[in-house]
Amino acid sequence: MEMDVKLGVICTRREIFSKEDALHYKQMILDKLTEMKIDYVDIEDINEEGLLFDEQDVEAIVDKMQKAKIDALFFPHCNFGTEDLVAKVARRFNLPILLWGPRDEAPLADGSRLRDSQCGLFATGKILRRFQRRFTYLTMCRIDDSQFSDGIMRFLATANIVKQVKQATILQIATRPAGFWTMMVNEGELLEKFDIRIHPVTLAEVKMEMNHIKEQRSEDIDALEKYIYDIMKVEVKKEDVRNTAALKLAIETLAKRYGCRAAAIQCWNAMQDDLGLFPCVANALLADEGFPVTCETDIHGAITSIIANAASLSNKKSFFADWTVPHPTNENGELLQHCGPWAPSLMKEKPTFGSPFAFHHSHPGALHGEIVGGDMSILRFDGDNGEYQLLMGHAKGIEGPFNQGTYVWIEVENLKQLEEKLVCGPYVHHCVGIHEDVLPQVYEACKYLNGLQADVYDSSEERIKSIIRGE
Numbered sequence: 001m002e003m004d005v006k007l008g009v010i011c012t013r014r015e016i017f018s019k020e021d022a023l024h025y026k027q028m029i030l031d032k033l034t035e036m037k038i039d040y041v042d043i044e045d046i047n048e049e050g051l052l053f054d055e056q057d058v059e060a061i062v063d064k065m066q067k068a069k070i071d072a073l074f075f076p077h078c079n080f081g082t083e084d085l086v087a088k089v090a091r092r093f094n095l096p097i098l099l100w101g102p103r104d105e106a107p108l109a110d111g112s113r114l115r116d117s118q119c120g121l122f123a124t125g126k127i128l129r130r131f132q133r134r135f136t137y138l139t140m141c142r143i144d145d146s147q148f149s150d151g152i153m154r155f156l157a158t159a160n161i162v163k164q165v166k167q168a169t170i171l172q173i174a175t176r177p178a179g180f181w182t183m184m185v186n187e188g189e190l191l192e193k194f195d196i197r198i199h200p201v202t203l204a205e206v207k208m209e210m211n212h213i214k215e216q217r218s219e220d221i222d223a224l225e226k227y228i229y230d231i232m233k234v235e236v237k238k239e240d241v242r243n244t245a246a247l248k249l250a251i252e253t254l255a256k257r258y259g260c261r262a263a264a265i266q267c268w269n270a271m272q273d274d275l276g277l278f279p280c281v282a283n284a285l286l287a288d289e290g291f292p293v294t295c296e297t298d299i300h301g302a303i304t305s306i307i308a309n310a311a312s313l314s315n316k317k318s319f320f321a322d323w324t325v326p327h328p329t330n331e332n333g334e335l336l337q338h339c340g341p342w343a344p345s346l347m348k349e350k351p352t353f354g355s356p357f358a359f360h361h362s363h364p365g366a367l368h369g370e371i372v373g374g375d376m377s378i379l380r381f382d383g384d385n386g387e388y389q390l391l392m393g394h395a396k397g398i399e400g401p402f403n404q405g406t407y408v409w410i411e412v413e414n415l416k417q418l419e420e421k422l423v424c425g426p427y428v429h430h431c432v433g434i435h436e437d438v439l440p441q442v443y444e445a446c447k448y449l450n451g452l453q454a455d456v457y458d459s460s461e462e463r464i465k466s467i468i469r470g471e
Contacts, residue, residue: 002290002315005159007040008070009033010061010089012052014080018114019049022078025102025115026051028143029076036149038156041068052089053082062092070095072159074152077101081120087127090135096159096448097135099124100151103142134447139470147470154468157311157441162448164261164310165194165303171255172200174266176297182428185299189386193450196303199258203266203274209250210243210275221245228281231344233352236364240277241353244365247275248282255291262302263293267339268359278365280340281353284406287317288343294320294430295341304381304432307390307445311377311438317343318434319371319406323422327400332415335400335407336433340367342406346435347371357404371408373397377438378410381452384426390446391427392439393418393457408433413458421457440467 011029013022026049033040044050046060052075065073072095075086081101090097101117108114118140128135136158138151176183190196213221224245228234234241255263263286265271267279283293292305301320308318319342327333339356344367351369355361373396380391393412400409410433412418421427439456443464446454456464 003160005071005156008065008073009040009042010052011076011078012081013078014082017079021114025078032143052085058088071163072096074098077117077120079115083124083127086124087131090133091131096162098155099135100138101140103140136444151470153313154441157313158444161307161310161445164306167195168261169197169199169259170299170302171260171263172198174203180296183296183298206250210246213246213249233350235354240364243277244281248285262306264297264299264302265293266297267295272363277363280366283341284367288345298430300382301430304379308379308432308434311441312436316434316436318432320432323429333411335409337405337407339405367406374435376433376435378431378433380427380431382427389453389455391455418457440464444468
């Protein structure tokens with residue numbers, strides 16, 4: 001999922017400090033953002049200075065940012081800043097806000113100061129709280145410090161999470177498996193709290209779309225079939241490969257038709273009766289293209305996948321997994337596994353297109369292979385009784401016994417502590433992993449997602465906060 005965030009940059013100053021210094025720092029900031037290839041909207045055309053300092057400019061600034069359809073606001077405090085005007089602009093938007101100012105220099109020889117940016121930030125933070133506007137604070141630094149560029153990129157990732165989650169539509173393919181009460185969700189609450197919509201379709205609609213694709217898009221199926229044979233060891237019939245290709249294209253078509261950012265599919269057992277296959281390989285192909293499809297109609301899992309993909313600064317692909325069994329010898333080791341929906345590009349070796357062991361190899365469609373290890377972030381969005389939390393923590397890949405399906409053995413800091421959180425809730429046996437430390441931006445995004453509580457399962461919460469601050 002490519003990052004697509006438009007940043008509104010509103011540099012501010014105060015009359016009693018140096019206008020010239022504020023202009024100098026404003027230009028340095030804009031030049032740096034341009035160098036970083038940030039998509040931003042400034043206020044250069046609002047007044048001669050391109051700075052927020054005058055009450056009469058507030059409406060024009062708001063109007064410009066609204067017309068530009070910005071996704072986040074950045075208020076650099078270039079000498080002190082005008083906190084009341086910042087608040088008046090900010091209150092007109094329900095968007096992530098970044099506060100930062102360039103590090104103040106020493107007083108001049110006569111004891112005067114050109115800037116008091118730190119003092120101005122103290123004032124703005126207080127008044128934004130009065131206006132009930134949540135914001136992210138990056139501590140003061142010099143513009144050329146890596147802290148500045150890293151902090152900007154993390155904030156953009158945070159804004160991207162918020163943008164992708166709000167107004168997301170999840171394609172729900174069939175109902176949840178009847179026995180999986182854990183997959184119950186409150187569709188009304190998801191809409192009311194997070195503006196997340198569900199678009200349900202039946203297996204009959206999927207089958208009809210597959211038949212249409214077979215009739216009208218045979219060249220697309222041929223190309224996808226060839227690709228499957230190129231990247232997988234195929235142990236199923238050619239007909240099964242063709243049906244899988246048609247299923248992948250059908251899900252993709254339906255998702256585009258209804259504007260969906262992820263899907264949740266009832267992967268068993270009605271699908272086997274209707275279509276004669278499992279959807280794992282089709283899901284894996286979609287996951288490799290940045291479109292997550294979660295198993296067992298796990299709507300909350302699909303939301304988690306959107307969060308993980310949106311948080312990645314390097315466009316890594318997430319994987320949807322079961323917490324399954326502990327490692328046989330590592331007290332903090334755990335097996336993450338599923339029947340095969342993980343992106344083939346994550347695999348250590350060419351994966352095998354076969355059938356799932358969990359269903360006695362009854363139908364084709366599963367993918368088998370171990371993914372690469374390394375450092376990972378593990379996430380889970382979940383909730384019950386009107387409250388929602390986002391479980392998060394670190395893990396690293398470790399060696400472990402061979403397993404069926406797509407799998408990886410991981411080690412966490414304290415498995416017993418994690419196990420207790422999973423059992424006592426509000427979580428289920430599913431999670432999402434990604435090979436990147438996305439926790440700082442995910443943690444910060446929670447404050448902008450109404451009522452979502454960050455829940456860190458290891459001891460890294462203070463480290464996460466320090467990264468957000470820029471330490």
